[in-house]
Amino acid sequence: MSQPKRINQRIDISSDNLGLTVQGTKKRRKEPTKPPKSADEARALIEELYERSPLLSLTASMSALTGLRYSDASWLEFSDFFDEFGQWKKHFDLCQQKAFNMRIAREGTDRATAYNASLVRVYINDGIKEIVEECRYLSCSDELLFANSRSSLKQPDGTIIPRPMSVQSANWHHAKVKEKFKLGYAFGTHSWRKYFAKKMIEKGVTVEKIRDFLGQSSLNSTNHYLSTFDEQLAPIISEMSLFE
Numbered sequence: 001m002s003q004p005k006r007i008n009q010r011i012d013i014s015s016d017n018l019g020l021t022v023q024g025t026k027k028r029r030k031e032p033t034k035p036p037k038s039a040d041e042a043r044a045l046i047e048e049l050y051e052r053s054p055l056l057s058l059t060a061s062m063s064a065l066t067g068l069r070y071s072d073a074s075w076l077e078f079s080d081f082f083d084e085f086g087q088w089k090k091h092f093d094l095c096q097q098k099a100f101n102m103r104i105a106r107e108g109t110d111r112a113t114a115y116n117a118s119l120v121r122v123y124i125n126d127g128i129k130e131i132v133e134e135c136r137y138l139s140c141s142d143e144l145l146f147a148n149s150r151s152s153l154k155q156p157d158g159t160i161i162p163r164p165m166s167v168q169s170a171n172w173h174h175a176k177v178k179e180k181f182k183l184g185y186a187f188g189t190h191s192w193r194k195y196f197a198k199k200m201i202e203k204g205v206t207v208e209k210i211r212d213f214l215g216q217s218s219l220n221s222t223n224h225y226l227s228t229f230d231e232q233l234a235p236i237i238s239e240m241s242l243f244e
Contacts, residue, residue, distance in 0.1 A: 052177070058138070058146065061131055062128065064196050068094070141162035149162075
């Protein structure tokens with residue numbers, strides 16, 4: 001039986017992405033990124049990213065509206081958002097690349113089980129629709145939303161393979177934006193996934209639902225995840241009870 005949805009490609013996949021060195025030992029953890037502190041700051045950062053790279057800014061905006069990691073958001077396809085009749089879908093399911101690879105590498109899970117366990121549902125709103133429509137004019141691909149011509153690969157036969165900006169380049173641009181705004185926290189592509197979670201908390205969404213939106217496997221993972229970016233949330237999360 002064919003799988004209902006593709007597994008997103010990645011151009012940055014390596015043993016490092018799984019948190020392991022070549023020898024299999026744990027690598028040194030980087031300082032956790034944090035989300036913008038306010039909507040005004042988020043807007044200013046998005047606008048500065050747009051000055052540097054419109055498609056990167058739109059990818060960051062997509063992450064902020066969906067909670068997807070850069071490695072998943074950057075490979076989104078136009079067909080994800082439209083049905084067979086060209087009408088907007090209400091939502092679609094996507095297999096998270098990192099979660100899938102970790103389940104295969106660390107847990108020894110078979111591919112079908114790992115695939116199903118790594119699915120996350122993406123709900124389409126008006127903000128997302130605006131991003132998709134703008135990408136029609138900016139992307140160098142009819143298939144990929146965020147295809148970047150400078151990242152494309154040329155095959156020996158002359159065929160051009162469209163790709164988005166690599167996560168390394170994307171984080172380099174974020175670092176430059178951090179310098180310009182003199183941000184006092186680690187800022188990168190993952191900041192936008194955390195900004196999504198932060199907005200969910202502000203809207204009163206439960207930790208359980210945030211876990212599901214982010215596609216995380218346990219409440220412990222979500223609690224730790226949230227407490228890494230907001231000092232005010234840490235004591236609240238630590239006192240939460242399942243039956244509170």
